[in-house]
Amino acid sequence: MNNEMLGIILAGGQGTRLGKLTKGTAKPAVPFGGRYRIIDFTLSNCANSGVDSVGVITQYQPLELNAHIGNGASWGLDNLHGGVTVLQPYSSSEGEKFFEGTAHAIYQNIEYIDQQNPKYLLVLSGDHIYKMDYDAMLSYHKAKKASLTVGVIPVSKEEAKRFGMMNTDETDRIIEFEEKPEHPKSDKASMGIYIFNWPTLRDYLMKSYATDKSLEDFGKNVIPSYLAHNESVYAYAFKGYWRDVGTIQSLWQANMEFLSPHNRLNIGDQNWRIYSKAEVLPPMFLTETSQVNNSMIVDSCYVAGEVDHSILSQRVSVGMGSRVVDSMVMPGATIGKNVVIDHALIGEEAVIGDDAIVQGSADEIAVVGYNEVVGVEKP
Amino acid sequence: MKRGTVSAIINLVEPSEQLTPLTTARPVGMLPFGGRYRLLDFPLSSAVNAGIQNVMVTTPRSGRSVSDHLRSGRDWGLDTVGGGLFMYPYNDLNLIAPEKKQSLIHHYYDNTILFLKRSHSDYSVVMSTRNVGNIDLKALIRYHEERDNPVTTVYKSVDPASLTPKNTILQLTDKGMATAVVPTAKAKLSKGAKKGAKNMDIYLMSTVDLIEILQDANRRGDIISLEELMKQAVMQHNANAFEYTGFHANVHDLKSYFQANMAILEEANFRALFYSSRRIYTKVKNEIPTFFAEGSQFRASLCGTGGYIEGQVDHSVIFRNVLINRGSQIKDAVIMQGTRIGAGTKIENVIIDKNAVIGPNLVLKGTPDNPLVISKGQHIFRQAEVVTSE
Numbered sequence: 001m002n003n004e005m006l007g008i009i010l011a012g013g014q015g016t017r018l019g020k021l022t023k024g025t026a027k028p029a030v031p032f033g034g035r036y037r038i039i040d041f042t043l044s045n046c047a048n049s050g051v052d053s054v055g056v057i058t059q060y061q062p063l064e065l066n067a068h069i070g071n072g073a074s075w076g077l078d079n080l081h082g083g084v085t086v087l088q089p090y091s092s093s094e095g096e097k098f099f100e101g102t103a104h105a106i107y108q109n110i111e112y113i114d115q116q117n118p119k120y121l122l123v124l125s126g127d128h129i130y131k132m133d134y135d136a137m138l139s140y141h142k143a144k145k146a147s148l149t150v151g152v153i154p155v156s157k158e159e160a161k162r163f164g165m166m167n168t169d170e171t172d173r174i175i176e177f178e179e180k181p182e183h184p185k186s187d188k189a190s191m192g193i194y195i196f197n198w199p200t201l202r203d204y205l206m207k208s209y210a211t212d213k214s215l216e217d218f219g220k221n222v223i224p225s226y227l228a229h230n231e232s233v234y235a236y237a238f239k240g241y242w243r244d245v246g247t248i249q250s251l252w253q254a255n256m257e258f259l260s261p262h263n264r265l266n267i268g269d270q271n272w273r274i275y276s277k278a279e280v281l282p283p284m285f286l287t288e289t290s291q292v293n294n295s296m297i298v299d300s301c302y303v304a305g306e307v308d309h310s311i312l313s314q315r316v317s318v319g320m321g322s323r324v325v326d327s328m329v330m331p332g333a334t335i336g337k338n339v340v341i342d343h344a345l346i347g348e349e350a351v352i353g354d355d356a357i358v359q360g361s362a363d364e365i366a367v368v369g370y371n372e373v374v375g376v377e378k379p
Numbered sequence: 380m381k382r383g384t385v386s387a388i389i390n391l392v393e394p395s396e397q398l399t400p401l402t403t404a405r406p407v408g409m410l411p412f413g414g415r416y417r418l419l420d421f422p423l424s425s426a427v428n429a430g431i432q433n434v435m436v437t438t439p440r441s442g443r444s445v446s447d448h449l450r451s452g453r454d455w456g457l458d459t460v461g462g463g464l465f466m467y468p469y470n471d472l473n474l475i476a477p478e479k480k481q482s483l484i485h486h487y488y489d490n491t492i493l494f495l496k497r498s499h500s501d502y503s504v505v506m507s508t509r510n511v512g513n514i515d516l517k518a519l520i521r522y523h524e525e526r527d528n529p530v531t532t533v534y535k536s537v538d539p540a541s542l543t544p545k546n547t548i549l550q551l552t553d554k555g556m557a558t559a560v561v562p563t564a565k566a567k568l569s570k571g572a573k574k575g576a577k578n579m580d581i582y583l584m585s586t587v588d589l590i591e592i593l594q595d596a597n598r599r600g601d602i603i604s605l606e607e608l609m610k611q612a613v614m615q616h617n618a619n620a621f622e623y624t625g626f627h628a629n630v631h632d633l634k635s636y637f638q639a640n641m642a643i644l645e646e647a648n649f650r651a652l653f654y655s656s657r658r659i660y661t662k663v664k665n666e667i668p669t670f671f672a673e674g675s676q677f678r679a680s681l682c683g684t685g686g687y688i689e690g691q692v693d694h695s696v697i698f699r700n701v702l703i704n705r706g707s708q709i710k711d712a713v714i715m716q717g718t719r720i721g722a723g724t725k726i727e728n729v730i731i732d733k734n735a736v737i738g739p740n741l742v743l744k745g746t747p748d749n750p751l752v753i754s755k756g757q758h759i760f761r762q763a764e765v766v767t768s769e
Contacts, residue, residue: 034668035684073453074663259670261687267667268685278663280454282653283414283681285646292677296668298684299415311668 003082006118007051009042010102011126012059017247020369028126029065031330033258034311035298039126040276047075048272049134053082053116057105074277101217107205123194129254130242131272137236141195147231151193153242163189164219166235174233177223188235241265252365255311255328289320386433386498387426388505390605392470397632400754408508409444411715413643414681414696420661422506427455428657429516432462433498439471448662455660465494484600488593495590503589505609507580511628513652522621523583530618531583532557534576535627542575545631549576549620557620560610582609626651637750640696640713666699
């Protein structure tokens with residue numbers, strides 16, 4: 001099998017900053033926008049960009065993610081020459097292939113990558129909300145004759161303190177990398193998206209793991225090592241909508257932005273569709289007593305109460321007299337009667353009993369975990 | 380049940396004249412229903428829910444819309460080894476040239492016989508698509524196995540007053556056997572009868588018997604419909620009659636199609652049809668969530684995904700990707716996928732087919748008995764263009 005560019009999605013992170021929501025599931029499997037999971041954006045970008053061989057590296061709580069991805073048919077990735085492969089750590093004569101950092105994850109899956117034998121390796125995160133054409137990035141990579149191209153996004157000075165920042169020359173060649181700088185010299189933040197010439201990266205990783213094992217992480221170790229060895233490393237500026245949804249606050253914020261018909265993500269664009277594993281469910285049912293404003297609702301929802309500026313995912317029910325405001329409710333959650341939910345993220349299959357109040361604020365979003373039961377009196 | 384025990388034939392060659400213009404370019408089985416389904420989805424889902432993996436779909440004409448919908452059968456789990464979906468187009472005899480018709484005498488049922496032989500199944504079930512329901516075919520098969528008659532047919536018990544002359548009913552004996560399938564008009568319903576056995580157009584028999592029925596018809600040179608043959612089989616053999624007790628709606632004209640859609644807006648019907656342990660499958664689409672804008676009012680209604688709702692909707696079935704502009708008032712309507720309704724337009728007792736565009740500030744009004752129908756892709760921008768139903 002010989003694919004020009006192989007996509008690898010790093011989906012093994014625990015996402016501890018999402019607290020309760022990732023207690024039992026991997027961050028990329030967290031629901032988003034009513035009928036998606038976070039990884040759908042990256043997977044759909046791959047499919048739309050013609051990257052039809054994709055390895056998804058999992059490690060932490062992978063079951064829900066595995067079930068979601070399946071054979072990749074939902075993204076049209078169940079093709080004849082590649083498709084989706086879910087990569088779980090396994091044991092070998094050298095020991096177990098669990099991994100520590102992002103680069104180490106690639107090293108541990110070197111056998112899979114060799115099997116695919118790509119010329120270029122596209123490394124992606126499974127926890128960003130965006131629409132991006134990786135094929136355009138590959139053209140740029142080739143035009144620059146780069147060894148490594150890093151996707152970057154413009155950020156403000158304040159935000160720069162949270163990112164790995166790329167300082168470039170006038171040709172966009174990266175000359176310096178600074179991790180979370182106090183005084184940023186550029187506005188180019190790394191998106192955690194890389195295109196590597198695979199044979200070169202392979203050499204670096206093999207040498208490193210034969211000796212000091214220093215190349216654990218792409219940002220912390222590999223990019224500095226590439227720069228030190230004078231590899232040609234370029235920044236590819238992405239100008240579209242991009243959100244890292246690694247925290248409760250940013251996940252809620254991105255969902256609220258998703259609600260706006262004017263959101264720059266342009267989810268309705270038929271030329272760049274976001275696919276997801278679509279459960280076949282009956283249409284939504286809004287009763288006589290429902291009142292829905294500024295909200296997104298999907299299949300199999302049942303609404304008898306009020307929903308204002310909120311997102312309801314599949315199979316959510318909202319009982320009579322309840323009010324859901326500025327919130328995102330994940331699949332299968334049941335909200336009883338006369339409930340108030342305000343500024344909250346409600347986990348999958350959660351049960352909110354009659355008259356309960358889940359009250360958050362813009363600065364502190366309330367979170368109800370998966371399968372959590374709130375305000376139901378025990379018999 | 381052992382794999383491959385039962386095969387199914389879903390027959391889309393059904394009377395469609397009373398449903399024009401909705402059936403001008405599609406068979407009855409492809410009529411959109413309930414916000415995201417096609418009528419065909421109901422018998423097909425019943426079949427796969429009973430573990431049936433050999434399914435033959437016969438279509439009157441090219442079956443383009445049917446193939447588009449079913450593709451490999453993957454969305455029903457029918458792209459599998461040792462079975463799958465088999466499409467047989469061009470079965471409408473009215474479309475066949477006389478010369479061709481001549482050559483079909485003695486061969487009209489060849490394809491069906493071939494399908495049945497290759498299925499190696501013990502039983503076969505023949506179904507139509509104009510009866511919306513969610514039947515447990517496993518129970519039907521058990522019922523059949525426990526009885527001696529070679530054919531089992533299915534009915535829904537209804538109030539005789541609700542039967543229209545177009546409905547067909549089963550003539551039942553005191554012991555509950557069916558002796559004939561007849562139009563209500565010709566049925567000998569005793570005056571005080573409390574129940575009518577509304578025919579569901581479902582026939583179960585051993586595959587060997589069905590092959591024999593078809594071979595006989597071939598020998599005689601009978602080119603009549605499969606459905607006629609099934610009715611004859613009931614008459615010849617006396618059939619077991621299985622009572623179906625779930626939600627049922629028969630679609631045979633515009634009024635009954637409209638009423639069937641309105642019926643599932645009753646929560647109990649909606650739940651019975653869609654939330655039993657047997658799911659209804661359909662073609663998977665990747666629509667975005669439906670957006671309900673500030674000031675929208677959407678009540679007692681169903682809605683598919685991909686919609687954009689600004690206006691007022693009451694007691695209606697709204698399919699996928701429908702745009703309803705500000706200030707519009709929609710009541711008792713069936714609006715199919717991709718249709719756009721202009722601002723300030725008032726709609727009541729109307730069926731609007733796919734991808735229609737209705738301009739602003741118009742009034743579209745039908746009656747419950749005679750719903751106004753807007754055809755597929757029709758664009759209406761002036762009140763004068765609204766043709767009220769005759």
